[in-house]
Amino acid sequence: MLALNGCSGDKKSGGKSATTRGATAGKRTEDSAAGSVDLGSRGYTPGTVTTVGSITGTITLAGGPRADMVPVTLDQRVCGQTAEGAVTATAKGLSNAVVWIADMKTGKPMPVERRIDLSSEDCELDPRVQAAVANTTVNVTNDDKLLHRLIFTPIGTHDTLTLMPFFNNGQVVPSERLTKRSGIVEVRCAMHPWTRAYIAVFDHPYFAVTAANGAFTIDSLPPGNYKLMVWHEGSAKPVEQRVQVAAGGAARADVSVAISP
DSSP states (O other): OOOOOOGGGOOOOOSOOOOOOOTTTOOOOOSHHHHHOOOOOSSOEEOOOOSOEEEEEEEEETTSOEEEEEEOOSOHHHHOSEEEEEEEEOSSOBSSOEEEETTOOEESOOOSOOEEEEEEETTEEESSEEEEETTOEEEEEEOSSSOEEEEEEETTSOOOSEEEEEOSTTOEEEESGGGSSSEEEEEEESSSTTOEEEEEEESSSOEEEOOTTSEEEEEEEOSEEEEEEEEOTTSSSOEEEEEEEOTTOEEEOOEEEOOOO
16 A cells, blocks of 8 residues: 655655556657646636536547556565556547546536545556546555555656655545646656556546546536547647537547557
């Protein structure tokens, strides 16, 4: 399990993180999309929405099904021989893609419940990708009888938001520092370099993360023409698609994402 040292452990991290990939995992994108991904809405204001529509769709992987696996090089007794890599896509769709509406100005209220969970088990973080609104509390739990040292950084940078050392299982550490501003937070373990997770933080409520079959839904949208954005940790940059939403209608948006082999 992971254990967190309080938030006072925040430091700057100067070196690049190590990444171990197997042949099937391929070359990891150098966080290229990371620093340039803009999740903000530039002053979103909740309003009264009387007529609404929705966007439903499926995100697929260009090139077909793929399941990256990463070789485990340390603590194999607990971690196993291999771990899940960056890309998991079936014939139905691509999981762990973040989908959102860009430049929302007004719409449905922000969620009241602002608490999410991130857990470490068998040296993997679950969920690998999730999304939340700003000022959400993140409860980090360690379920491994191992030493872990989690590092949280804005993706594409080495600016540490929080360091969380875990030294026994069953520890739970809440943090409010990770979601102070919009953007994508990368989570990695300094001791187990294949251990990764991502938290997309939004200042508006119009977003989703694709399920195992690549499906997503964004609802309660006022009628209009929208810029739908899709990001995946393995892609070079977000994919954009225009979608027209009618009052009471359910627009369809199916997007293919290219990822390096």
